[in-house]
Amino acid sequence: MHDHRKLGRELDLFDTDPLIGAGLPYWLPDGAAVRHALEEYVRAAERRAGYRHVYSPVLGKRELYEISGHWSHYSDDMFPPMSLGAEQVVLRPSLCPHHALIYRSRSHSHRELPLRMAELGGMYRSELSGVLGGLTRVRAIQLNDAHIFCTPDQVADEAWAALEMIRRAYEALGVAPARYRLSLPGPGGKYVVAPEMWRRSTALLTDVLDRSGLPYEAVEGEAAFYGPKIDVQVADAAGRESTLSTVQVDFHQPEQFDLHYIGADGARHRPVMVHRSVIGSVERAVAHLIEQHGGAFPAWLAPVQVEILPVSEAELPNAEALARRCVDLGLRAEVAGPERGSLGARVRQARLVPYQAVVGAKEAADDHVALRLRDGRRLAPRPADDVLARVRALVDAHSADLWDAAAS
Numbered sequence: 001m002h003d004h005r006k007l008g009r010e011l012d013l014f015d016t017d018p019l020i021g022a023g024l025p026y027w028l029p030d031g032a033a034v035r036h037a038l039e040e041y042v043r044a045a046e047r048r049a050g051y052r053h054v055y056s057p058v059l060g061k062r063e064l065y066e067i068s069g070h071w072s073h074y075s076d077d078m079f080p081p082m083s084l085g086a087e088q089v090v091l092r093p094s095l096c097p098h099h100a101l102i103y104r105s106r107s108h109s110h111r112e113l114p115l116r117m118a119e120l121g122g123m124y125r126s127e128l129s130g131v132l133g134g135l136t137r138v139r140a141i142q143l144n145d146a147h148i149f150c151t152p153d154q155v156a157d158e159a160w161a162a163l164e165m166i167r168r169a170y171e172a173l174g175v176a177p178a179r180y181r182l183s184l185p186g187p188g189g190k191y192v193v194a195p196e197m198w199r200r201s202t203a204l205l206t207d208v209l210d211r212s213g214l215p216y217e218a219v220e221g222e223a224a225f226y227g228p229k230i231d232v233q234v235a236d237a238a239g240r241e242s243t244l245s246t247v248q249v250d251f252h253q254p255e256q257f258d259l260h261y262i263g264a265d266g267a268r269h270r271p272v273m274v275h276r277s278v279i280g281s282v283e284r285a286v287a288h289l290i291e292q293h294g295g296a297f298p299a300w301l302a303p304v305q306v307e308i309l310p311v312s313e314a315e316l317p318n319a320e321a322l323a324r325r326c327v328d329l330g331l332r333a334e335v336a337g338p339e340r341g342s343l344g345a346r347v348r349q350a351r352l353v354p355y356q357a358v359v360g361a362k363e364a365a366d367d368h369v370a371l372r373l374r375d376g377r378r379l380a381p382r383p384a385d386d387v388l389a390r391v392r393a394l395v396d397a398h399s400a401d402l403w404d405a406a407a408s
């Protein structure tokens with residue numbers, strides 16, 4: 001495995017500037033392309049799974065976090081409040097309180113549940129500068145977050161469905177969990193005091209894990225302050241574990257925000273909140289992907305998907321026209337002409353690009369493409385339209401395979 005900080009800089013994916021500040025990386029165009037593909041994958045998967053997306057602001061009044069419980073349980077990780085006249089506003093440490101208020105803003109019938117609300121939104125954590133570096137410990141975080149407001153009877157199915165979304169995402173991303181962790185409260189004052197609530201929520205998640213057949217470990221002291229979690233752990237280049245994905249059950253915040261729905265009996269009932277994240281923060285997810293793949297991302301995530309290599313100056317116009325056709329199909333393509341060196345040198349420079357399209361005199365005349373795959377396979381020349389359509393289909397399928405053996 002590679003160190004994502006080193007590779008991220010070498011591959012022009014992200015960087016930092018002391019004037020912006022520690023723990024506040026910015027994304028260069030190639031890194032932004034990876035991140036955008038990842039975000040679009042998640043949003044599409046969420047739409048298919050019945051989630052609706054919202055936007056909410058990254059600031060909130062201090063009182064909001066006093067009600068949610070963050071102020072008393074989590075303030076060590078929060079930025080100090082900013083005074084605005086008579087009020088204080090805070091950079092949010094999580095999206096849950098905003099989503100709870102969005103839910104509360106309209107009345108809900110039991111027929112609307114489970115109500116799945118998703119947002120890829122910003123949140124902030126006052127990490128100490130000593131632990132900052134790269135994309136794994138950052139102060140500004142873009143979180144793939146969602147909250148499912150549901151009845152207690154629906155919690156298990158929703159948690160199960162979230163685990164299934166995580167499994168499919170890992171398959172597309174080519175990443176493997178290091179382990180599944182049932183994160184329980186431990187000693188100390190970090191957790192809300194409500195023994196019956198903890199017993200119920202822990203029983204629900206334990207049941208989901210037991211039924212899933214996944215191997216897991218129960219670990220004390222790792223729960224959220226409001227409830228237990230199923231955490232999907234991944235390991236970095238140095239073998240250090242961190243949480244990428246999570247599924248959490250929360251009886252606390254619905255109580256704090258006095259959320260309700262109208263049941264079939266016409267009376268008001270309290271929903272449960274299931275918090276879940278498929279890929280965690282985009283920062284940590286991309287850091288892990290860089291380390292996992294050494295920069296050779298699955299084709300659907302690659303910053304450049306098709307590198308077009310004209311053999312000589314004479315094929316340059318054809319190469320540029322081919323790049324145009326790629327871009328029109330929504331593929332990310334780049335031309336590396338002879339000014340960048342010999343064909344062999346250009347093939348080596350493009351070694352992380354999944355598809356290399358070599359255009360010689362014969363290919364240019366026939367409108368054919370001779371494709372080289374990143375894994376070393378070379379395909380016979382075939383009509384450019386066929387090749388591009390095939391690449392487009394593999395990218396759309398979020399395929400981990402560069403080529404379909406049956407099609408070559």
Ligand SMILES: [Zn+2]
Nearest residue numbers: 094095096275
């Ligand atoms: Zn949440």
